[in-house]
Amino acid sequence: MKKSFFYSSFFIKAFLLTVGxxxxxxxxxxxxxxxxxxxxxxxxxxxxxNGKKISNINDWQNLRRPEIMQLFxxxxxxxxxxxxxxxxxxxTSTTPNALNGLATRQEITISFPEVSNAPRIYVLVYxxxxxxxxVPAFLGLNFCGNQCISPDSTIRLSGSYAPDFCRGFVKNQAxxxxxxxxxxxxxxxxxxxxxxAVATAHYGDLEPDFSEGWKTGIRGTMAEELGLQPxxxxxxxxxxxxxxxxxxxxxxxxxxxxxxxxxxxxxxxGKAALWAGATDQRFGMVISNNxxxxxxxxxxxxxxxxxxxxxxxxxxxxxxxxxxxxxxxAALPVDQHLLLSLIAPRPLYVASAQDDRWADPKGEFLxxxxxxxxxxxxxxxxxxxxxxxxxDQPTGNGSVRYHIRTGKHDITRxxxxxxxxxxxxxxx
Ligand code: GTR
Numbered sequence: 001m002k003k004s005f006f007y008s009s010f011f012i013k014a015f016l017l018t019v020g021x022x023x024x025x026x027x028x029x030x031x032x033x034x035x036x037x038x039x040x041x042x043x044x045x046x047x048x049x050n051g052k053k054i055s056n057i058n059d060w061q062n063l064r065r066p067e068i069m070q071l072f073x074x075x076x077x078x079x080x081x082x083x084x085x086x087x088x089x090x091x092t093s094t095t096p097n098a099l100n101g102l103a104t105r106q107e108i109t110i111s112f113p114e115v116s117n118a119p120r121i122y123v124l125v126y127x128x129x130x131x132x133x134x135v136p137a138f139l140g141l142n143f144c145g146n147q148c149i150s151p152d153s154t155i156r157l158s159g160s161y162a163p164d165f166c167r168g169f170v171k172n173q174a175x176x177x178x179x180x181x182x183x184x185x186x187x188x189x190x191x192x193x194x195x196x197a198v199a200t201a202h203y204g205d206l207e208p209d210f211s212e213g214w215k216t217g218i219r220g221t222m223a224e225e226l227g228l229q230p231x232x233x234x235x236x237x238x239x240x241x242x243x244x245x246x247x248x249x250x251x252x253x254x255x256x257x258x259x260x261x262x263x264x265x266x267x268x269x270g271k272a273a274l275w276a277g278a279t280d281q282r283f284g285m286v287i288s289n290n291x292x293x294x295x296x297x298x299x300x301x302x303x304x305x306x307x308x309x310x311x312x313x314x315x316x317x318x319x320x321x322x323x324x325x326x327x328x329x330a331a332l333p334v335d336q337h338l339l340l341s342l343i344a345p346r347p348l349y350v351a352s353a354q355d356d357r358w359a360d361p362k363g364e365f366l367x368x369x370x371x372x373x374x375x376x377x378x379x380x381x382x383x384x385x386x387x388x389x390x391x392d393q394p395t396g397n398g399s400v401r402y403h404i405r406t407g408k409h410d411i412t413r414x415x416x417x418x419x420x421x422x423x424x425x426x427x428x
Pocket of ligand 1: 266267268269291292293305310313
């Protein structure tokens with residue numbers, strides 16, 4: 001009785017907060033006109049705050065990169081915990097003949113034994129059967145729970161909060177009807193056949209995605225152990241932190257090649273993937289799929305979704321300070337090309353969709369292109385072209401690639417096929 005009252009008041013509150021923020025954001029005008037973009041100047045990746053020109057890897061790694069990290073922590077995503085907390089990995093299921101014998105399917109629970117009310121991360125993993133040696137992996141969070149990525153009825157049903165758009169949910173809680181609801185976004189069989197492992201977890205395990213979600217997520221329950229108050233970081237920070245905990249598991253898993261983990265994320269989870277890739281350099285590659293505002297798109301262009309829109313709809317995604325730029329992106333000391341530069345020298349793939357103007361495809365392209373000088377410091381090749389490529393024609397022959405696909409905001413088979421090709425070229 002008491003428990004059900006708790007759950008209904010929790011979901012009513014989450015619902016009202018989410019709808020309220022969304023309605024408020026709808027009153028903010030949206031610009032889709034290139035001509036109306038304000039004049040803006042992007043901070044130079046290779047000029048330090050003290051004016052010093054960065055011309056070698058040493059100065060990038062020891063001066064400019066740390067100061068860019070610091071700027072993003074202070075103004076955008078918040079700090080990351082400096083303290084580590086004891087982690088326990090438990091394999092709760094192993095299915096040796098998943099996908100008609102192509103893969104071994106495992107479910108791993110990552111828990112934090114020192115913190116009694118901490119959330120658990122439930123990781124779903126597919127390992128290709130018959131692989132010789134350690135295999136590379138794609139790792140990414142999912143929106144609606146592990147059961148949504150496959151029709152397999154034995155996958156654990158997520159018990160964590162999922163956003164309203166997740167199908168087969170009642171009061172943001174998964175039901176059996178949610179199984180396979182996002183299977184088209186996760187072509188596991190194709191990836192396994194290409195020799196990759198696949199690992200995923202529900203982002204709601206780390207922090208429920210609404211403005212008071214921090215209370216039951218990592219930020220609220222582990223503040224003391226992690227040495228960070230909830231307001232010092234953000235939901236995106238918590239999701240990124242969770243990706244690093246999954247990486248901890250990968251590192252000690254003999255079947256996996258921890259040096260070849262391609263971190264992939266769509267939309268808000270693309271933002272989280274980029275911040276995770278910046279804060280944890282063990283991820284060997286980062287793939288941003290339609291990550292848009294607060295992800296790969298330049299904020300200062302104010303095209304489509306803006307800082308003000310995102311802070312109004314999702315006030316918990318970033319730190320409070322980010323809201324001070326709602327009306328004044330010119331004052332932002334960073335822009336997202338600097339976030340992408342933090343991935344260097346590791347391979348980076350940024351993808352947009354033609355109909356996803358809200359995410360500003362051109363802003364994503366320009367940010368990606370602006371990372372070239374940093375890649376060049378390492379003797380790597382960034383995007384050479386200054387023109388956006390035609391749709392469905394990926395561009396970039398070095399460590400950085402970009403495409404704009406026909407269609408809407410989504411992660412499709414086409415997108416995955418390009419990622420597979422990129423990974424195979426860079427990690428032959
Ligand atoms: C939108 C949001 C975007 C993007 C997207 C998603 O509503 O405005 O920034 O993150 O959600 O995650 O699907």
